[in-house]
Amino acid sequence: MSRRHRYLEPEQAARVYDRIGRWQDLGGFYEREAMGVMLDAAELGSARGVVEIGCGTGSLAASLLGDRLPAAATYLGLDVSPAMVERTRRAVEPFADRAEVRLVDGRSPWPIADHSVDRVLAVYVLDLYSPEATDAFFAEADRVLRPGRLIAVASLTHGARGVSRAVSAMWNGAWRIDPHVTGGCRPVDLEPHLPSTYRRRLDTVITTWGVSSRALVLQAPA
Numbered sequence: 001m002s003r004r005h006r007y008l009e010p011e012q013a014a015r016v017y018d019r020i021g022r023w024q025d026l027g028g029f030y031e032r033e034a035m036g037v038m039l040d041a042a043e044l045g046s047a048r049g050v051v052e053i054g055c056g057t058g059s060l061a062a063s064l065l066g067d068r069l070p071a072a073a074t075y076l077g078l079d080v081s082p083a084m085v086e087r088t089r090r091a092v093e094p095f096a097d098r099a100e101v102r103l104v105d106g107r108s109p110w111p112i113a114d115h116s117v118d119r120v121l122a123v124y125v126l127d128l129y130s131p132e133a134t135d136a137f138f139a140e141a142d143r144v145l146r147p148g149r150l151i152a153v154a155s156l157t158h159g160a161r162g163v164s165r166a167v168s169a170m171w172n173g174a175w176r177i178d179p180h181v182t183g184g185c186r187p188v189d190l191e192p193h194l195p196s197t198y199r200r201r202l203d204t205v206i207t208t209w210g211v212s213s214r215a216l217v218l219q220a221p222a
């Protein structure tokens with residue numbers, strides 16, 4: 001398999017998550033802590049419009065709309081997997097007047113007007129992306145964010161030492177053999193892709209059960 005083809009294309013990712021998506025929330029054991037730290041730093045209580053890329057099962061969407069966002073804030077979830085879009089639509093049914101979920105192709109610009117949202121969230125999604133797709137993610141986030149607003153990301157990252165280093169090496173090894181085995185995810189180094197004009201409000205690595213995650217909150221220039 002060539003280097004290029006280790007990354008799942010959006011169509012392949014859609015098929016994988018159509019198949020395995022129902023078990024996605026089992027990853028919560030290593031995602032929860034990093035996601036919580038990231039959500040706290042994202043100051044969602046002052047957001048008016050939030051977009052989540054790769055909304056998955058919709059469990060985060062429901063908790064944002066139910067607990068973290070102001071009652072008037074809107075939520076837009078985007079995903080390439082029709083099954084995941086259906087799951088998120090069911091999860092946000094109680095908030096139908098201010099929540100929308102759309103199927104995207106993972107290649108086109110997001111269906112969002114320029115400088116129209118306050119937060120762009122991506123939780124364990126960039127670890128599926130190719131380097132080119134990661135650059136495109138940050139360019140799109142920059143296009144849709146209002147000045148001074150926030151990108152909030154949690155993703156797998158490389159463990160620095162000991163058990164976490166061994167776990168991330170094993171994970172990477174499995175991904176290299178067949179990315180389908182890991183749902184297309186592997187530890188990634190986001191550093192070369194981060195927009196240099198953004199201020200880092202949060203940048204931390206949290207290791208849970210040997211799995212290292214990076215939580216980032218980046219603020220757009222005012």
Ligand SMILES: C[S@@+](CC[C@H](N)C(=O)[O-])C[C@H]1O[C@@H](n2cnc3c(N)ncnc32)[C@H](O)[C@@H]1O
Nearest residue numbers: 013017054055056079080081084106123124125
């Ligand atoms: C590992 S799951 C994470 C789901 C959810 N954010 C969570 O933390 O439980 C990755 C999700 O991203 C979606 N996805 C993958 N590539 C995408 C893309 N290019 N655009 C939008 N969604 C994508 C998948 O269909 C899947 O729902």
